[in-house]
Amino acid sequence: MAIPLAYNLRNLSARKVSTVLTALGIGLVSWVFIFTLALAGGFQSALQATGSPTNAIVIRNGSTAELTSIVARDAAASIESQPEIARAPDGTPLATHELVVLWNLKRKNGTPANVVVRGVTAKSVALRPKIHLVEGRMFRPGLEEVVVGKLAQARIAHCALGDRIKLAGRQWSIVGVFDAQGTAFDSEIWGDVELFMPVFDRPVYQSVTLRLDEPSHFGALRKRLEADPRMSVQVKHEDEFYAAQSATLAALLRGLGLFVTLVMALGAIFGALNTMYAAVGSRTKEIGTLLALGFSRGSILTSFLIESVLLATLGGLLGSLMTLPVNGITTSTMNFASFSEIAFRFQVTPSMLLSGMIFAAVMGALGGFFPSRKAARRVIVEALREA
Amino acid sequence: MKYLRLIVANLLRSKRRTFLTVFSIAIALFLFCTLRTVITSFEASLRASQATRLVVRHAASLVFPLPLAYRERLAQVPGVTGISYGNWFGGYYQDPKNQFAQFAMDVPTLLDLFPEVVLPTAQAEAFRSERTACIIGGALARKYGWKLGDQVPIIGTIFPGEWRFVVRGIYTGQTKDVDENTLFFHWDYLNESLPEGRRNFVGIYWLRIASPDLAASVSGRVDAIFENSPQPTKTETEKAFQAGFISMIGNVQLLLTIIGSAIVFAIMLVTINTMMMAARERTREIAVLKTLGFSDGLILRLVGGEALFLSLLGGALGCGLAALVFRESDFTAGGFFPNFRVLPETVLLGLLLAAIMGFLSGVAPAVQAARLEIASALRKVA
Amino acid sequence: MASENGTLIHLRDVHKVYYRDRIEVPVLQGINLDVHEGEFLALMGPSGSGKSTLLNLIAGIDAPTKGEVRVAGESLGTLKPSRLAAWRARHIGFIFQLYNLIPVLTAYQNVELPLLLTRLSSRERKKRVLFALGLVGLEGRAKHFPRQLSGGEEQRVAIARAIVADPTLLVADEPTGDLDAKNAAEILTLLKRLNEELKKTVLMVTHDPHAAERAHLIYHLDKGVLQS
Numbered sequence: 001m002a003i004p005l006a007y008n009l010r011n012l013s014a015r016k017v018s019t020v021l022t023a024l025g026i027g028l029v030s031w032v033f034i035f036t037l038a039l040a041g042g043f044q045s046a047l048q049a050t051g052s053p054t055n056a057i058v059i060r061n062g063s064t065a066e067l068t069s070i071v072a073r074d075a076a077a078s079i080e081s082q083p084e085i086a087r088a089p090d091g092t093p094l095a096t097h098e099l100v101v102l103w104n105l106k107r108k109n110g111t112p113a114n115v116v117v118r119g120v121t122a123k124s125v126a127l128r129p130k131i132h133l134v135e136g137r138m139f140r141p142g143l144e145e146v147v148v149g150k151l152a153q154a155r156i157a158h159c160a161l162g163d164r165i166k167l168a169g170r171q172w173s174i175v176g177v178f179d180a181q182g183t184a185f186d187s188e189i190w191g192d193v194e195l196f197m198p199v200f201d202r203p204v205y206q207s208v209t210l211r212l213d214e215p216s217h218f219g220a221l222r223k224r225l226e227a228d229p230r231m232s233v234q235v236k237h238e239d240e241f242y243a244a245q246s247a248t249l250a251a252l253l254r255g256l257g258l259f260v261t262l263v264m265a266l267g268a269i270f271g272a273l274n275t276m277y278a279a280v281g282s283r284t285k286e287i288g289t290l291l292a293l294g295f296s297r298g299s300i301l302t303s304f305l306i307e308s309v310l311l312a313t314l315g316g317l318l319g320s321l322m323t324l325p326v327n328g329i330t331t332s333t334m335n336f337a338s339f340s341e342i343a344f345r346f347q348v349t350p351s352m353l354l355s356g357m358i359f360a361a362v363m364g365a366l367g368g369f370f371p372s373r374k375a376a377r378r379v380i381v382e383a384l385r386e387a
Numbered sequence: 388m389k390y391l392r393l394i395v396a397n398l399l400r401s402k403r404r405t406f407l408t409v410f411s412i413a414i415a416l417f418l419f420c421t422l423r424t425v426i427t428s429f430e431a432s433l434r435a436s437q438a439t440r441l442v443v444r445h446a447a448s449l450v451f452p453l454p455l456a457y458r459e460r461l462a463q464v465p466g467v468t469g470i471s472y473g474n475w476f477g478g479y480y481q482d483p484k485n486q487f488a489q490f491a492m493d494v495p496t497l498l499d500l501f502p503e504v505v506l507p508t509a510q511a512e513a514f515r516s517e518r519t520a521c522i523i524g525g526a527l528a529r530k531y532g533w534k535l536g537d538q539v540p541i542i543g544t545i546f547p548g549e550w551r552f553v554v555r556g557i558y559t560g561q562t563k564d565v566d567e568n569t570l571f572f573h574w575d576y577l578n579e580s581l582p583e584g585r586r587n588f589v590g591i592y593w594l595r596i597a598s599p600d601l602a603a604s605v606s607g608r609v610d611a612i613f614e615n616s617p618q619p620t621k622t623e624t625e626k627a628f629q630a631g632f633i634s635m636i637g638n639v640q641l642l643l644t645i646i647g648s649a650i651v652f653a654i655m656l657v658t659i660n661t662m663m664m665a666a667r668e669r670t671r672e673i674a675v676l677k678t679l680g681f682s683d684g685l686i687l688r689l690v691g692g693e694a695l696f697l698s699l700l701g702g703a704l705g706c707g708l709a710a711l712v713f714r715e716s717d718f719t720a721g722g723f724f725p726n727f728r729v730l731p732e733t734v735l736l737g738l739l740l741a742a743i744m745g746f747l748s749g750v751a752p753a754v755q756a757a758r759l760e761i762a763s764a765l766r767k768v769a
Numbered sequence: 770m771a772s773e774n775g776t777l778i779h780l781r782d783v784h785k786v787y788y789r790d791r792i793e794v795p796v797l798q799g800i801n802l803d804v805h806e807g808e809f810l811a812l813m814g815p816s817g818s819g820k821s822t823l824l825n826l827i828a829g830i831d832a833p834t835k836g837e838v839r840v841a842g843e844s845l846g847t848l849k850p851s852r853l854a855a856w857r858a859r860h861i862g863f864i865f866q867l868y869n870l871i872p873v874l875t876a877y878q879n880v881e882l883p884l885l886l887t888r889l890s891s892r893e894r895k896k897r898v899l900f901a902l903g904l905v906g907l908e909g910r911a912k913h914f915p916r917q918l919s920g921g922e923e924q925r926v927a928i929a930r931a932i933v934a935d936p937t938l939l940v941a942d943e944p945t946g947d948l949d950a951k952n953a954a955e956i957l958t959l960l961k962r963l964n965e966e967l968k969k970t971v972l973m974v975t976h977d978p979h980a981a982e983r984a985h986l987i988y989h990l991d992k993g994v995l996q997s
Contacts, residue, residue, distance in 0.1 A: 021660035028653035032646055039642065062547035064483050067450060102448040104621075111634040114448055168447065169619075201617060232547070248484065256425075260418055264650050267414035270407040271657030277404065278664040331642070334635045339449075341635065389885050396873040675869045678830050679883050679930070680858020682851045762822075762831035765865075 002299050003290065008307040011279070012314075022275045023315035026363055029261060029268045030319030030356040035326060036257025037355070038346040040250045043333070046344035047246035050183040051238035054215055055127060058208040058225060061232045065245065065338040066100045066206045075231045079208045082224070084217035086210075088126065095210035096123040099193050101200055102340055103167055106157045113341040114334070115156060116184075117146075117167060119193030119200075127209055130183060136161050136176035141192045147176035149186035151343035155332060165189075168199045184242065187332070187343045209238060245337035265363055272367025276308050280375040287375050288383025301376035308368020309361050316360025320353045390685075394693050401665070405697065408661045412701025412744065413708065415654035416737045420709035422647040423733045426640050429633050431726040435503060435564040436625035438599035443592040443609060444628075446619040449475065452588035453618050460612060461592055466605045469595035471496035473574055474588075478541040478550065480531065487527055489541060489570040491577040500593050503561040504571075510535070510556035518576050522556035524567030533557075539570070546577065564726060593625075651740060658748040662694045666752035673756045674764035687757040694749025695742065702741020706734045777938060777970050778804035778827055783836035785822050785993075796822050798993040800836070809964040809971045811984035818990045820974045821942055827972060828861050828940045829853050841937045858886045862931030862969075866943035868923040870915040876902065876926045877911040883934040901929040905959060921952030928959060932969070939963065941973040945980050957983050 012019045051057070058079050059069035071079075076097040085093040099119035107113050118124075122141075125131050139145035146165070153159040164171045172191065180186040197203065212218055222235040280287070290300060327348035335342040398405045443461065445451035452474070462470050473492035479485050494515055498504060506514070506522060514520045523533060533539060537554045552572050560567050578586050596605050606622040613620045623631075666673070673686060681689075710729040785797040796819040804810055814820045825831035826838050829845050838845045841860040848856060862883075870879045880901055884894045902908050905925040915923055924944060931939055941960065945953035961983050963969045973984065981987045989996045 018660050018664065021656045021663075025653045025657040025660070028649050028656070032649050032653075035646065035649075060547065062542065062544055064544050068477060068545040102450045104446075104448045112631045113635055248486075260422070260646060260650070263414055263418055264653065267411035267650075267654050268657065270411040270414075271654070271660065274404055274407050274657070274661045274664070278668075281668075331638045333639065339635075389891070392878070393874075393885075396871075396878070400873045671869070672871055675865070675871070676882070677854065678828070678857065678861075678863045680854050680856075680861070680886055682854035684851060685854075685886075760831075762825045765830075 003295060003303040005306065008303060008310060011283070011307060012311060015279070018275060018278075019311060022271060023311055023318060025271050026268045026312045026315030026360050027317070027319035027322065029264050029363065030316045030360045031322050032264060033257070033261040033359055034320060034323040034348060034352050034356040036253065036261065037352045038323065038326060038348045040253035040257060041349065041352070042344045042347040043253065044243075044246045044250040045347060046182055046342065047184055047242045047335070048239065049130070049181070050185060051240065051242040052128070053237060053239045054212055055238035056210055056212055056218060056221065056235055057238045057241050058210070058233050058235050059206070061226070061234045067102060067338050067340070069206045071097065071205045071208055071233065073204065075233065076205050076208050078231070079225060079233070080210065082221055084212055084214070084221040086213040088123065093210070094123060094127060095208060096121045096127055097193065097205040097208045098124065099196050099200065099202055100206040101202070105165075107155055108157050113156065113332075114339055115152060116188040116338070116340045117196075118188050118190050119196030120190050121193055124190070127211055128180070128185065130181045131178050131185060133176050134179045139175055139191055142195055143192075144170055144172045144195070145175045146172045146189050146191040147178055148174055148190070149188050150177055150179050151186040151330060152189060153177050154330065155343055170199060182345055184335070184342050187341055245335060249333070249336055261359075265359070269363050269367040272308060272312060272364060273371060275311070276304065276368050276371035277374070279307070280304065280371045284378065284383050287378050288380050291378065291380045291383065297376040301372045304372035304375050305365065305368045308372065309364040312360045312364020312367065313357060316357040319360065320356045323348050323353070323356070390689060390692070393689060394696055397669075397693055398697065404661060404665065408658060408697055409701040409704065411654050411657055412698055412741065413705035415650050416702045416705030416741055417709045418650050419647050419740060420706050420729050420733050420737050422643045423736065424709070424713065424727060424729050425643055427730050427733060428727050429636065429639070431564045432566065432629040433626055433633070435560075435562065435566065436629050437503070438602070438624065438626070439596050440500070440625040441594040441596060441602060441606060441622055442625050442628040443594060443620050443622045444590070446621040449590060451618065452590055453592065453620065455587040455589055457589070457592065457613070457620075461594060461609065464605060464608055464612070466596050466601040467594045468597050469496065469500050470592060471500040472589045472592045474577060474590040475545070476541070476543065476577070477545040478543045480539070480541055487568045487570065488566070489572070491574040492571045493574045497571060500595055503565045504558045505561050506556045506558045513555040517553065517555060518573055519551065519553055520555035521552035521570050521572035522558050523554055523570045525557055525559050526567035527570065528557045530568075541570070546581065563728060566726060651744065655744045655748055658694070658698065658744060659751060662748050662752045663755070666690055666756050670759065670764050673759055674761045677759065677761045678765075683757040687753045690756045691746070691749035691753035694752070695745035698741045698745025698748065699738065702738050702744075705741075706737040710734055775805045776803050777806045777841060778802060778972070779837075779839040780827070781837045783826065783833045783838060785819065785826065786834045796993055797833070800995050802988070802995060804970065804972065806970055807964070807968050808986060809961070809984045810973070810986045810988065811981040812972070812974045812988050812990055813976060813978075813981050814990035815976065819993045820990045823990065824940050824942050824972065824974050828863055829857050858883060858934065860937040862934070862936035862939045864924070864927055864931050864939065864941035864944045866946040868915070868920075868927040870923055870926055872915050874914075875911065876907065876913050876915070876918065879915070879926055880929045880933050882930060887934065897933055901933040902926075904932070905929045920948050921955060924948060924952070924956055925959065928956070932963060932967070937970065939969050939971045941971065943975055944973065945975065945977060953977070953980065
């Protein structure tokens with residue numbers, strides 16, 4: 001025979017302050033849990049989404065980031081003439097060679113940031129379908145014009161449309177703003193690669209990116225290029241290349257988040273234990289009465305356990321709701337793989353919210369078990385006698 | 388003092404509850420100290436930096452090198468009493484995950500300009516006289532089990548290929564803030580191994596100046612010299628350089644502060660609840676004490692003192708545990724935080740926080756107890 | 770201490786009204802009472818007659834709705850809560866029906882409680898506590914906790930606590946209400962001794978005629994009105 005749920009609900013609402021305090025405490029733990037997941041998830045998906053699985057990126061052998069890579073002009077030309085590359089409508093190969101430098105600029109709050117400045121070709125945008133201009137126009141080749149990613153525009157000083165920015169001793173007009181849908185490109189500044197090379201005093205490119213005509217051709221292309229002793233390059237799937245850059249920091253963030261939430265959960269379980277022990281203690285007589293009425297020990301245990309889980313889930317719900325405003329907030333960090341600034345958004349997903357609630361419920365179950373068992377083990381006569 | 392016994396007796400009333408509360412507070416403070424230490428570890432390089440050292444680099448960013456020829460001109464700037472230089476090597480050991488700092492340094496000037504790198508004389512001599520020699524920090528040696536005479540293979544990402552260095556010295560830091568996770572080797576060795584076109588470039592010059600007061604004037608003079616050259620410089624104190632680097636890491640401080648506050652706040656709510664429950668169960672006893680003539684103020688202090696005592700006990704446990712754990716474990720989070728140790732300031736801050744937590748969690752039940760109407764409280768339970 | 774004519778307790782037209790769910794419940798209706806120093810007075814009456822309320826008013830732990838309560842030279846209505854607490858500590862020794870010892874403190878520590886409010890040194894406190902425990906015949910039980918004592922012993926510890934600070938007035942609310950006949954007799958004998966040997970004024974609420982017999986004076990309280 002089960003004790004009706006209404007009994008638990010009424011008990012929770014009878015000691016409102018205690019219920020709210022305990023639920024909030026557990027809710028905050030869920031909040032931190034979801035918060036760190038959203039942080040790591042946002043960072044990782046920003047980098048992961050940067051690359052496309054149908055693209056391949058060619059960098060120097062031994063480099064882990066574009067910044068430390070070198071691809072000579074003749075090597076780039078030879079890479080771009082490979083047969084596995086998809087064709088643009090005009091019949092030219094869908095490939096681009098790019099120059100990447102880090103430039104120290106000021107954030108809007110005055111602190112310095114290393115911004116990726118990328119020299120690109122006409123094919124660069126075509127290779128990244130996520131990118132489209134949202135303001136202004138594209139830069140014109142050969143002119144001192146640049147376009148900026150929308151997160152760079154939001155965070156870096158003097159990056160509004162029409163502003164001029166100083167790079168390599170020259171003034172560059174910002175003629176357009178592009179949206180790269182939250183990918184790493186959103187934190188970059190783009191200009192004409194052929195103009196950048198002399199201005200930045202760089203005789204070589206950093207990478208070649210190309211679209212494969214057929215995903216299955218990747219292996220053949222890679223084998224041929226990596227075997228060529230004159231080039232000394234490595235070929236990677238673009239998505240894997242960017243995902244690898246996020247791996248260390250994302251793992252660190254997740255590790256920190258997990259460590260913090262697990263330890264903190266212990267604290268919250270202690271709190272739940274206290275609350276439930278007190279609840280059991282103050283209801284000794286009731287428990288005796290329930291037992292005398294013929295309720296089984298099992299149903300007493302279940303009832304108290306349900307009450308505790310209910311309390312914790314209420315907290316988990318609160319905590320989950322509190323993370324919603326965090327969703328979409330932009331923050332930035334240094335991508336340690338490239339030492340460049342990368343802005344990204346907190347990403348609260350439904351599955352994170354669900355995990356947060358489950359996490360809270362588990363805390364409630366753990367915190368409620370021992371007090372519930374104590375309640376169920378009461379001896380009727382003693383329980384009734386106690387004040 | 389005579390009332391302390393009353394407080395202690397009350398805490399021993401429900402040992403389980405006291406234990407659970409003290410430990411949940413200890414956990415909160417342990418986490419607080421840990422998160423705070425993440426922040427202070429980022430800043431360890433600031434504390435280790437010296438006021439008489441300037442850093443000269445390319446104005447654009449560290450990616451662009453400066454010519455070796457700048458050395459002579461820098462040395463002539465008035466106020467400069469010493470100069471060293473080096474390149475960030477950016478390699479890894481076996482797997483890209485095994486990251487630690489490697490610098491190709493001008494060895495003759497390295498130990499002169501960096502007195503915080505402490506090396507036995509014999510080892511310093513061995514390091515100086517062998518082209519492929521390197522020195523490593525004590526923590527790094529412990530981490531990978533490297534000993535004097537070992538060959539250490541490092542895979543270059545900026546300078547491709549596998550580079551082999553012989554460990555000829557293991558340095559210790561002069562203070563605890565000095566990073567002991569760095570490998571230094573000969574800049575000459577790197578330079579000679581490079582193709583013709585990439586030789587004779589320097590990533591960073593370090594200048595020693597006669598007095599910290601000269602920092603601004605020397606920096607200004609250096610940057611003025613090279614202002615219109617193809618490679619303009621940016622000169623700043625070592626501290627400013629490190630601070631710039633830290634600020635690039637972004638909002639980590641804010642994020643950690645948010646998480647830390649949430650933790651402390653959560654546990655505080657739980658503690659408030661516990662203290663209120665404890666006080667409620669003792670309504671009758673408090674009424675008795677009042678009958679005996681205990682004033683409202685004294686009751687307030689007794690109940691509040693109990694919360695304060697509990698919190699401070701938990702705080703001391705949590706902070707102490709954090710200090711101990713991270714001192715004993717050589718924890719670096721995969722090389723991310725080379726100097727992960729809890730500072731005394733962090734412990735003090737933690738205890739202060741615990742006191743505030745105790746105060747806040749004691750206020751409500753203490754006021755409740757002080758306001759208790761004796762007659763009705765005695766009647767209610769009797 | 771007392772007024773010039775030796776009156777320790779002086780009540781004039783005291784009324785007390787309680788509110789139970791906003792319904793007015795008159796408990797005391799115009800009580801007049803004078804008790805002289807050194808008296809042993811018993812207050813009798815059926816349950817709900819208001820005798821405990823009257824005792825609480827005299828002990829300064831409750832306040833009248835109307836009227837004057839003057840005890841040991843102070844008009845209690847005029848005292849601020851902090852002064853009233855100090856006054857209680859100085860003048861009142863309270864003995865409860867259910868002893869009300871603090872369960873986490875030993876007999877010794879329970880008796881010592883009122884002395885913590887004084888400026889006495891710990892040595893001086895110890896002397897007095899042991900004296901009080903000796904007076905009630907429990908020297909050997911100093912280190913025991915309340916749960917390790919019998920009911921009669923608990924009440925004797927409570928009495929020691931009530932007298933340890935040498936109060937002017939002892940008030941006892943059904944001191945024998947929870948005890949068997951033998952223990953009750955012992956407690957009453959003890960109160961009588963305190964009254965006779967230490968010259969303590971004792972005011973006792975009881976519904977037990979045997980208990981009341983020990984008093985010099987017996988007042989009856991019925992429906993909030995006092996009859997002698």
